[in-house]
Amino acid sequence: MLSSVILDSAIMVTAGLVLLALLMNVWRMLKGPSVADRILALDTLYINSIALIILLGLYNGSPLYFEGALLIAMLGFVSTAALSKYLLRGDIIE
Amino acid sequence: MDDVINIAVALLLLTGGFFIFVGSVGLMKLPDFFTRLHAPTKATTLGIGSVLMASMLLTSLRDGGLSIHELVISLFLFITAPVSAYMMAKAALHKKVEPLQRTRQRELSSRITRRQPPE
Amino acid sequence: MKAVFPMPLHSALLLLVWLLLNGFSAGQLVLGLFLGWLIPLITAPYTDHQSRAGKPLLIGRYILRLLWDILVSNIEVARRVLGRNRKLNPGFIAYPLALTGDFPLTVLASTISLTPGTVSVDFSEDKRWLYIHALHIDSEDAIISDIRQRYEQPLREIFSC
Numbered sequence: 001m002l003s004s005v006i007l008d009s010a011i012m013v014t015a016g017l018v019l020l021a022l023l024m025n026v027w028r029m030l031k032g033p034s035v036a037d038r039i040l041a042l043d044t045l046y047i048n049s050i051a052l053i054i055l056l057g058l059y060n061g062s063p064l065y066f067e068g069a070l071l072i073a074m075l076g077f078v079s080t081a082a083l084s085k086y087l088l089r090g091d092i093i094e
Numbered sequence: 095m096d097d098v099i100n101i102a103v104a105l106l107l108l109t110g111g112f113f114i115f116v117g118s119v120g121l122m123k124l125p126d127f128f129t130r131l132h133a134p135t136k137a138t139t140l141g142i143g144s145v146l147m148a149s150m151l152l153t154s155l156r157d158g159g160l161s162i163h164e165l166v167i168s169l170f171l172f173i174t175a176p177v178s179a180y181m182m183a184k185a186a187l188h189k190k191v192e193p194l195q196r197t198r199q200r201e202l203s204s205r206i207t208r209r210q211p212p213e
Numbered sequence: 214m215k216a217v218f219p220m221p222l223h224s225a226l227l228l229l230v231w232l233l234l235n236g237f238s239a240g241q242l243v244l245g246l247f248l249g250w251l252i253p254l255i256t257a258p259y260t261d262h263q264s265r266a267g268k269p270l271l272i273g274r275y276i277l278r279l280l281w282d283i284l285v286s287n288i289e290v291a292r293r294v295l296g297r298n299r300k301l302n303p304g305f306i307a308y309p310l311a312l313t314g315d316f317p318l319t320v321l322a323s324t325i326s327l328t329p330g331t332v333s334v335d336f337s338e339d340k341r342w343l344y345i346h347a348l349h350i351d352s353e354d355a356i357i358s359d360i361r362q363r364y365e366q367p368l369r370e371i372f373s374c
Contacts, residue, residue: 003100007152010104014111014145021118021137028121028130036127036186043178044121044134048114050167051145055107058149061156066163070234073167077174084181088188113287120294128332128346129303132290136329140287163233176326176333183334183346198304198350206344211337212307 011059018052039083046076099155103148110144117141126194127186131179138175143168217250219257224249271371278363282328290329293349304350305334308343308357312365317372318343324364331356 025048029041050069057065117137124130146164153161187207193200205212218224231245293301312321318340322333325345334344347356 003097003104007100007104010107014107017111017115021115024118024122034127034186034189034191036182036189036191037130039185040127040130040134040182041121043182044118044137047134047138047142047171047175048118050171051110051114051142054145054149054164058107058152063153063157063161066167070167070170073170073174077170077178080178081181084178084185087185088181113291116291116294123298124294125298125301126303129301129348131332131346132329132348133294135326135332136287136290136294139283139327139329143283166230166233172327173323176323179326179332180322180334183332187334193305194303196302198302198353199306200304202305202307202344206305206335209335209338211339211342 008059011055015052015055015059018048018055021048022052035087039080039087042083043076043080046072046079050076096155099151103152106144106148106151110141110148112141113137113144114141126197127191128183128193128197131183131186135175135179138171142171218253220253220260223253223256227252267373268371271367275364275367275371278367279324279327282363286329290348293330301348302350303346303348304353306345306347306350306353306356308345308360310341310343310365311361312369312372313340314372317368321364321368325360331360 022045025041025045029038029045032038050072053065053069053072057063057069114137117133120136121130121133124133146168150161150164153164187203190207193203202212228242228245228249231248232241235241235245310318310321312318318336322336322343325331325333325343330348332346334346336343345356345360350356
């Protein structure tokens with residue numbers, strides 16, 4: 001059962017990498033400098049959090065997390081689009 | 095057989111984690127908005143792609159049978175990533191975010207904002 | 214036939230995604246078929262039917278090539294990102310388009326954005342130029358001819374335009 005030990009530690013290492021990635025995204029979101037940078041950081045943040053949720057699902061062996069990941073993917077895209085649109089027009093729904 | 099799949103999943107996860115990490119390093123350290131824009135496209139395509147592939151392999155092994163609904167997330171991200179990159183770039187140009195000083199053909203950015211053809 | 218299934222491909226895709234999401238069973242099949250019939254019926258008036266993709270073999274080859282390119286250029290770009298900022302040569306490129314039609318252009322722009330190292334920024338008003346931002350430019354002509362050979366030419370064959 002050596003391989004399952006390797007798998008578990010691989011999940012842990014990957015989760016650590018994703019966690020560092022999330023921290024760097026938050027740093028960029030707080031620092032800016034422009035609003036577009038913050039939106040970009042938010043976009044990357046949600047994409048990376050999908051990876052973290054999938055990893056959690058793998059670790060716990062539960063398929064339920066998949067639904068959460070799908071929801072984040074959809075809401076994240078819509079919010080990025082809405083925020084960019086707001087910057088472009090000063091209005092979201094024309 | 096289980097061993098082979100476990101090792102393959104571990105490798106896929108580590109590749110995915112590495113590219114997600116590199117994408118975010120890029121987001122943090124690259125010098126201007128337009129170069130940073132390259133980071134999330136990298137994180138989605140290969141990073142999330144391989145993590146989702148790993149998840150697909152492992153859940154197929156655990157539950158028996160084929161589990162491919164992670165494919166839906168990958169597909170969705172592949173379709174939406176270019177769209178959001180395009181919208182953010184457009185918003186940044188509209189807000190007159192300055193490209194890096196040494197960007198080649200820097201003068202094009204004002205023409206792009208007005209959607210004119212180059213001279 | 215046309216009145217019942219205005220967009221047969223979309224119906225098939227909707228059914229497929231529905232089954233992928235909910236698992237395969239007789240009840241889900243019926244529900245998926247119903248949604249696959251209803252949704253295109255509502256949305257059909259809003260789509261444009263300008264360009265039709267043909268030649269499934271070419272489409273398959275295009276997708277495989279795209280996946281391979283994503284893999285290769287990701288490694289290349291990762292090296293650049295981890296290297297020093299001073300060595301980067303970012304820049305805008307105006308790409309002269311030979312492709313026409315809204316849907317093929319969308320596919321081309323998405324392809325360029327998906328391969329790391331290049332992001333498509335915008336089209337010119339007359340849709341004859343595509344503006345690209347590249348993370349690192351060694352030679353502008355090399356990038357342009359690369360895109361033309363690897364993506365635009367196959368797309369023109371797929372959409373026959």
